[in-house]
Amino acid sequence: MTITDTLAKNRxxxxxxxRNLLAKPVFLIEMDAFALPCGCKGLTINxxxxxxxxxxxxxxxxxxxxxxxxxxxxxxxxxxxxxxxxGTAEVASLNSRVLCNRCxxxxxxxxxxxxxxxxxxxxFSRRE
Amino acid sequence: xxxxAPHVGHLEALEELLTGSKDIYxxxxxxxxxxxxxxxxxxxxxxxxxxxxxxxxxxxxxVKMEVVLNSSCMGGQHLTPEGYNRVNWYFTQLHNIGVDxxxxxxxxxxxxxxxxxxxxxxxxxxxxxxxxxxxxxxEQLGADTIVIDPVINRDFEKLExxxxxxxxxxxxxxxxxxxxxxxFRYAHFNFFSHANGPGPKLNVLDDYYYYKCLSLRISDPQxxxxxxxxxxxxxxxxxxxxxxxxxxxxxxxxxxxxxxxxAYANESYDGNLMxxxxxxxDIRDLFYISNKELEGAINQWKQCGKVCNKCGYCKxxxxxxxxxxxxxxxxxxxxxxxx
Numbered sequence: 001m002t003i004t005d006t007l008a009k010n011r012x013x014x015x016x017x018x019r020n021l022l023a024k025p026v027f028l029i030e031m032d033a034f035a036l037p038c039g040c041k042g043l044t045i046n047x048x049x050x051x052x053x054x055x056x057x058x059x060x061x062x063x064x065x066x067x068x069x070x071x072x073x074x075x076x077x078x079x080x081x082x083x084x085x086x087g088t089a090e091v092a093s094l095n096s097r098v099l100c101n102r103c104x105x106x107x108x109x110x111x112x113x114x115x116x117x118x119x120x121x122x123x124f125s126r127r128e
Numbered sequence: 129x130x131x132x133a134p135h136v137g138h139l140e141a142l143e144e145l146l147t148g149s150k151d152i153y154x155x156x157x158x159x160x161x162x163x164x165x166x167x168x169x170x171x172x173x174x175x176x177x178x179x180x181x182x183x184x185x186x187x188x189x190x191v192k193m194e195v196v197l198n199s200s201c202m203g204g205q206h207l208t209p210e211g212y213n214r215v216n217w218y219f220t221q222l223h224n225i226g227v228d229x230x231x232x233x234x235x236x237x238x239x240x241x242x243x244x245x246x247x248x249x250x251x252x253x254x255x256x257x258x259x260x261x262x263x264x265x266x267e268q269l270g271a272d273t274i275v276i277d278p279v280i281n282r283d284f285e286k287l288e289x290x291x292x293x294x295x296x297x298x299x300x301x302x303x304x305x306x307x308x309x310x311x312f313r314y315a316h317f318n319f320f321s322h323a324n325g326p327g328p329k330l331n332v333l334d335d336y337y338y339y340k341c342l343s344l345r346i347s348d349p350q351x352x353x354x355x356x357x358x359x360x361x362x363x364x365x366x367x368x369x370x371x372x373x374x375x376x377x378x379x380x381x382x383x384x385x386x387x388x389x390x391a392y393a394n395e396s397y398d399g400n401l402m403x404x405x406x407x408x409x410d411i412r413d414l415f416y417i418s419n420k421e422l423e424g425a426i427n428q429w430k431q432c433g434k435v436c437n438k439c440g441y442c443k444x445x446x447x448x449x450x451x452x453x454x455x456x457x458x459x460x461x462x463x464x465x466x467x
Contacts, residue, residue, distance in 0.1 A: 005458055012455020025452050027346050027414045048339065048410065049346030090339045118333065 039100025165325025242270020
């Protein structure tokens with residue numbers, strides 16, 4: 001299976017899981033694998049119809065689904081987060097990111113689930 | 129029928145439109161955002177030389193050229209001496225080029241254009257003309273054509289009252305899929321006007337209104353039915369109002385535009401209504417709404433009091449005909465809305 005086929009399959013599977021969980025037609029508008037110049041790499045899944053409430057109520061399930069999707073795409077699920085439209089209920093994207101050392105330090109210094117108004121951390125595995 | 133088609137703004141796309149259909153009466157596109165800007169998203173900003181070249185090319189095919197400068201908010205820049213001079217200079221250049229019409233939303237520009245320039249003055253949908261009183265106001269201000277606010281596309285009493293109140297031309301935007309009575313409408317267009325207009329440029333986080341608009345439809349798909357689009361088959365119902373129709377969608381590919389032109393010129397479309405709608409393009413791959421199954425719905429809308437919780441017609445229609453694309457492996461299958 002090509003990388004794009006794998007992305008397509010996992011986009012669909014995650015969308016179906018979220019729809020079944022939330023009982024509404026959540027739409028995963030795009031799933032991307034990315035590599036940034038700083039060294040971070042991972043997955044971005046742009047969502048529409050997913051709300052902040054959904055994350056809070058079903059965090060455990062969504063975390064698990066995102067972790068599984070991330071593993072299927074061979075991205076270590078050490079840092080999972082949602083990007084929010086600040087000040088609103090809208091979830092713009094779900095993300096799985098392997099942090100570079102610099103970005104890891106930025107996040108590791110912080111505490112709490114929302115180190116920035118636009119980020120809601122689902123899982124952050126601290127390094128040894 | 130006079131059909132106006134959107135155009136992204138470069139010569140190659142114009143060529144595709146002109147050679148792709150003989151049913152286009154007029155083309156409209158944005159100008160450069162340095163002077164007035166527009167209240168919608170743009171993919172290009174043709175300079176004066178490009179506008180001149182494209183106007184000449186459209187005229188070779190006997191097609192009208194309209195430049196859309198419909199910022200809904202100028203932040204007061206146009207009322208400063210420098211701002212006035214800048215805009216006046218730009219209008220003069222468009223006039224010298226031979227542009228047929230200019231679409232504006234700002235009342236000041238309507239008066240300015242009608243007083244000093246010999247170009248058709250078109251009142252934009254972003255002036256939100258939704259009553260005979262507003263229509264009369266804009267006509268007296270100098271409007272040659274008014275593009276009626278689509279929010280009343282299914283309110284025939286108001287449309288007829290506007291028709292009776294003014295003698296200027298009227299134009300209807302047929303495929304805007306905005307939310308009916310959208311609460312974001314003013315804020316969203318003002319935001320676009322600043323994002324796509326003269327500086328200072330904004331460094332925004334996200335288009336909150338668009339995200340919200342999509343989320344509302346995804347969670348409540350009956351909103352797709354309530355949007356005041358006009359099916360190609362229903363144009364005949366509007367002939368006593370006007371014979372001039374505008375297709376929205378200047379950020380789409382020529383192929384998409386030509387598909388719309390063909391549908392509205394033929395007054396028939398056998399496919400997904402979502403293919404024709406301009407606004408919610410990002411959820412085109414989520415919903416399937418058989419256009420043919422909407423046959424006859426206009427009869428209900430013509431006599432609808434627009435009190436949705438009492439009527440419930442659009443909700444029932446949505447549940448009956450909207451289907452949702454669901455992923456299966458790498459492909460998609462259609463499932464009913466309620467399953």
